[in-house]
Amino acid sequence: MLGKMTEQILHRGPDDFGFHVHGPVGLGFRRLSIIDLEGGHQPLSNEDQTIWIAFNGEIYNYKELREDLLVKGHVFATDSDTEVIVHLYEEYGVNCANKLRGMFAFLIWDSKQQRLYGARDPFGIKPFYYIQTDRRFAFASEIKSLLQIPEYDASVDEQSFLNYLTFQYVPDPMTMFKDIVKVPAAHYFVIENDVMQVERYWHAEFKPDETKDLSYFVEGIRDVMRDSVKAHLVSDVPRGAFLSSGIDSSSIVALVKEIEDVRTYTVGFDCGKYNEADFARETANYIGTKHEDLTITSEMFWTNLPRLIWHQDDPVADPAAIALYFVAKIASEHITVVLSGEGADEIFGGYNIYHEPESLKLFQYIPPSVKSTLAEVASMLPDGTKGKSFLQRGAKSVEERFYGNAFIFNETDKRNLSTLEERFFQYYRKPSDITQSIYGRVKSYDDVTKMQYLDLHTWLPGDILMKADKMTMANSLELRVPFLDKKVFEFAATIPTKYRIHNGTTKYALREAMKQILPEPVANRKKLGFPVPTRDWLRGNLYEPIKELIICSDTEHLLNKNEVLQLLEIHKSGKADMSRKIWTIVVFMLWHRIFIEKQDEFIPQGRKREYSFSYYYRKHKFLNSGGYH
Template identity: 35%
Template sequence: MCGVAGMVSTASPDPAAVRTMCDVLAHRGPDGEGFHTDDHVALGMRRLAVIDVSGGDQPVFNEDRSVIAVFNGEIYNFPELRRDLLSRGHRFRTNGDSECLVHLYEEHGEDLVHHLRGMFAFAVWDAGKGRLLLARDRVGKKPLYYRDAGGSLAFASELKALSAIAPGRGEVDPVALHHYLTYQYVPAPWSILRDVRKLPPGCLLNWQGGRVQVRRYWELDFTPGAVTSEQEAAERARELLLEATAIRMLSERPLGAFLSGGIDSSAVVAAMARLSPKPVKTFSIGFEDAQFDERAHARAVARQYGTDHHEFVVDASALEILPTLAWYFDEPFADSSAIPSFYVAQLSRRHVTVALNGDGGDESFGGYARYAQMARMEKFRVHTSLRPAVKHMGRSLLAVAPACSKRRRAGRALTALSETPQRRYARLMSYFMPEQKQDLYAEQLLEETAGIDSYELLDQAFRGSRAVSRMNQLMDVDVNSYLPGDLLVKVDISTMANSLEARSPFLDHRLMEWAAGLPAELKVRGGTTKYLLKKALRDWLPHEVLYRPKQGFGVPMGHWLRTDLKDVAWDVLTDRTAVERGLFRPEAVRTLLKEHQAGEDHARRIWALMQFELWHRRFVDQPLPGSPTVDGQPLRRTG
């Protein structure tokens, strides 16, 4: 697990700039660094040593050093790949996974990605062809940003690394901001800065002679597969989860698991316990507010499997880490569960270097309550000719109904029913609805985003889905939007900020591809989500863990914004610094704050505005200096 950075140019790259970028990425790789420079490329990396600790340094080279690679992630099938490559005459100098890349490239070119099973973001330089290949794993566990400047291209694992070599260039992309306020994250290929882009998940970037081409190499296929019986499918689900977990337990450093008390993380712990000869180390985060506290369920699983269990309670004082989060997250990021994610990673790192988690179970097996909600709403079809009238009724109610009233809920329901199923789902996933953004934006931002429809991103995902059923379509859309844009960013940043490697058995692409072919009725049946997975885990997990309502990994943000965070929110969003940006109408922001105090739930919207403002103050108002710092402390290279 590492941070990677580099520059390629038709002229000469700047090795010092690559070293600066790697300094910024030191938290991703505290165990060492490595660099390579030639006439047209400079590559660098920071290493968190997990496999081949003593000998797995990077960059890695082929036999004649004409192919060079830097790599972030883990290739779980590297033992098989290594045996095959050795049989083909390739020679290795290390015992790790990263060296497989250069030899696979020699054998397969850019098709090497189809042979990899794992999480990765890597760069391969082919000196003979003057070609740079960048790649990101199938679902987007590991990030990669790049800046294309015509004759040169710079890339890095984090946005702030690119900002460090171009201080003062950070200009907010209004379209990215527009999308962020809808989804709580900046979706790929945008970044929050105009001149930087993200390589999307499952994509390759080719640079040669100053020209850049990006293409997608993988997408989940929801073509229905054959299912003989529910029992057989349940057995296969257990087999695939055990195998995906087993290959993720290979580590030369201490290993444990996040245990939230939900089905997915509990299933991973159960699988680990079956595979481990000693107690699994488990880590949970809780809250004083019982509505958000899942520790009792996590303890039930920990007791059943005799784990070495550790807990931490998060309260409002934990919000002291907000400036730290603003630094590490690079871009505005409004999923407030980043707070407990950061703390559980911090807790885990005191004991282990690698932690497995349950990410991906919801998207593969139908775990979100909104899937069942969409199924219910499908029963209430509104004829196309009536939709404008129903929408008008809904918006009229919303305009006059008191906060938290039945009329207001009715207004929201009517507005949702007036939409197509695709747009209905987009509204479910929204922080700010389109009409709310129109009320919020000042004149200039209105002009810059005129005609830009954030919901079109989900429309494209729906159109591109090969799923037959609506339910599988929803999961496909989430795999291409919410999963890589929100969940995987949250886990990657919060763990790497603490120099911790996170691994996700449910995101094994073979397990995902099998689950995608399951009939939708095995995922969501009536009001039961994760129908098949729950059946598969009956002998593994306590009944109260399997069949309790889903809580999610949330925080009591609504309460905090009315109490401990009330003054902070007002100060951050209404002071002179925020107002003079001219992006949002001050009276609209104050209305949100006042209505929230009066009982209307604007917590997600207020938090999104706060995270943007905190990010802007850290990265735009105070551009990164030439010598990067974290929380005011200078970074130091090792090695």
């Protein structure tokens, strides 16, 4: 079974593989070699082979930790960051995860204590899935490894499906697969005596310092980002960076260039208004990078989409995933490690929606009864009426109106769209339940900071980091995100809201900090990311194949196809933009065809190197002399 599990993630680690089986435990491992190319073989143990680890990720402060552990008497056999975690666990036990600076998902088997211990990094950069069956606990870097477990039969989790229709991804800790769960970011778990306990080890807290002026934060951002970029360059293999048109990736590239020459990569689309490659090329010329780009056509997009959804594991209806796949593909021809700008928006205040609290400020002075009346009046106005949305949103608190960067279908829409029985809608954990549990932890925050906090705990791990990891790993490329560093966050969390959103400018303090190293047009350029022309393609080249997909999809038990086809026709006619709703359904239907209907099969492909793992822990009551399977 371990062999089948690791075969599924060959793309994550085609350089090396290894297994360790002892008693109730079996570990399988695929490696993409980054640090200590000769000595980093896994699974790896301590000196007396009583503690074994399988580790996916990179630890950027491992050299400092290693020196401290050497002073304490620990003996190392390799120069790898993996071995540092083993000895850190020996020294600090389950508290060791909080000492790590990096991205990680790891498992440690302590044979003396008969304890399984695992942890995921603070922001959820690296994926980590598990399942508990009657026979075993099993863990993996990707869900497709867990699908190889003999007693598991994949099926749709109806609650996850309903939440996906709102968020365009499945919020942690659930997945679209029934009984398969994510280890949440910033959490560790311990399994002893067949009982699993999950605990949070790190909290993201915003602590704005109103006593400091802007210049303090501008200088501090430059210092902490220089330190983070330098740390993220640690590797024994070639590295480069993604470069879009905005400040996030441009800042990373400029800071790398201060240290070494850098290769940069971007993609554009064959629709002029969606092609930001020209802007990226201008930035590359200014900074002085060796730059490459690629133009994606609708045919390339559609042809590759099924394989990319297979790589995603869970459906994520973010069209930018396809752009990430192609930019990773061209980068992987030359480099093994790539730096990228994910996370800057969540911690520095970069999304345009963060302007909303300021634009709705006047509603703070309106009595609740009047706001309620305004909301009722607005609800009776025809869709598209100017000011309707403004009144509806202004009448609600931020907790009532903001669900994160994606809000696709509301509850009424979902009842009309879905064929699920009413009981599912009555008893499932609704999107509002998910967001309110997060808002409840930060009642004292201002509205902008509440929105950032929510995105940090939902949108970031569920969409941004999920697609970033899966699309780069599909090309055997390790992605690193210097903005998502604990030191960077801890400083950014002290920036007052007035310096995050200022005079209509998002990420104001970051932009001011980067003006010293970037041209003003780049530092002030509005956020684009990798814009994808799905809106136009759904009315053009993709209309017919998507209509055929909807008609042939075996999802009548979940979706009313007539409603879906009506959305497609409304969009094609130009009466309304339904592209995000349609795309959310299309991605789910393709996912269902691949993982549930099993109509498409993909052979895992791997070309390079990376740390990833598959793991199972057989419950003691099922042990027998037959070994493991």
